[in-house]
Amino acid sequence: MGIFSRMSDIINSNISALLDQAEDPEKLIRLIIQEMEDTLVEVRSSSARVLADRKAATRRVEQLQAEADSWEQKAKLAISKGREDLARAALQEKREIEEELEAVSTELAATDEHIAQLNDEIGKLQAKLNDAKAKKKALVMRTQTVESRIKVKRQVNRDALDQAFGRFEHFERRMDNLESQLEVMDMGKDVAPSLAAEINALEQDEKITAELDRLKAELGGGESSKDA
Structure with a gap:
């Protein structure tokens, strides 16, 4: 089942509104373009058939007009020869041909209107198709831009994480160095003294x-001298 049920649906469609409501706008725009292109092919084929009918009708009009002129002559x-009866019969033939000519001319006029309508519809359909293709291009560019931004953001976050991990590793190395210095300062304190x-x-x-x-002794000697 197509997105549009008839030609007027396409011409009167609001593509932007359809895309805004779609869960997958890119997929929908592809379907819209495909259906528009298929419809355009059908309308052009119909136009070709109508144009062929118009050419046939035009040739028929020219033929009937020539026959009508011939019967008038x-x-x-017959009148110049004094044969009024033959003149009446010739005019009767002319009248019948003119009636057919009138019908064919009416048909030709309707065909011209139909062709004008088809031409107008083709123009509007082509405009809608161009609009849809432009929206598809914009949508693709928008998608690529968003994907690029996400990629860049992920890369920035990755760089930030790498920097954070780098700072943490640097801090760990400093702590290891300080702890090693403390251990060196305590080295030998718990070792038993040598014999020497x-x-x-x-x-x-x-x-x-x-x-x-x-x-x-000196202190003791001093005290004895004082006692003496």
């Missing part, structure tokens, strides 16, 4: 003890 000849270190500590302890004893 025969009637004149223990002996050295004992020597230091003996020196401190000897120095302490010396000081005590």
Whole structure:
């Protein structure tokens, strides 16, 4: 089933309104254009047949007019020869031909009106078809623009995410470095002292003890002098 039921539906259609109501405007505009093109082919075919009929009718009019003129000449000849009876018969033939000529002429006039109507309809249909094709082009460009914007937006979001992840990774590396520095500063604190270190500590302890004893002795000697 087509979108339009008759020629007037196409001519009076509001393509923009149809597209606004469609779930898939791009698909609908393709169908509209296809139906318009099919209808245009049909109308042009009908026009070709009507034009052919008009040519046949025109030839018939010319033929009948020639016959009517011929019978009139025969009637004149009969009168000039004093044969009024033959003149009447010739005029009767002419009258019958003129009646047919009138009918064919009326048919030809109607055909001309039909051709004018078809020509007008073809012009309007062609205008509608051009309008539909322009809307299709605009719709395709709009779709491409939207798709490009979506692609760019996705790329921007992707770049923003990449930058965020990059900053996070940089922060993690800094934290790793700081933690490593702290670990280095604590290195050796929990390691048992070596033998040389223990002996050295004992020597230091003996020196401190000897120095302490010396000081005590000096202090003790000083106090004895004061008592004496």
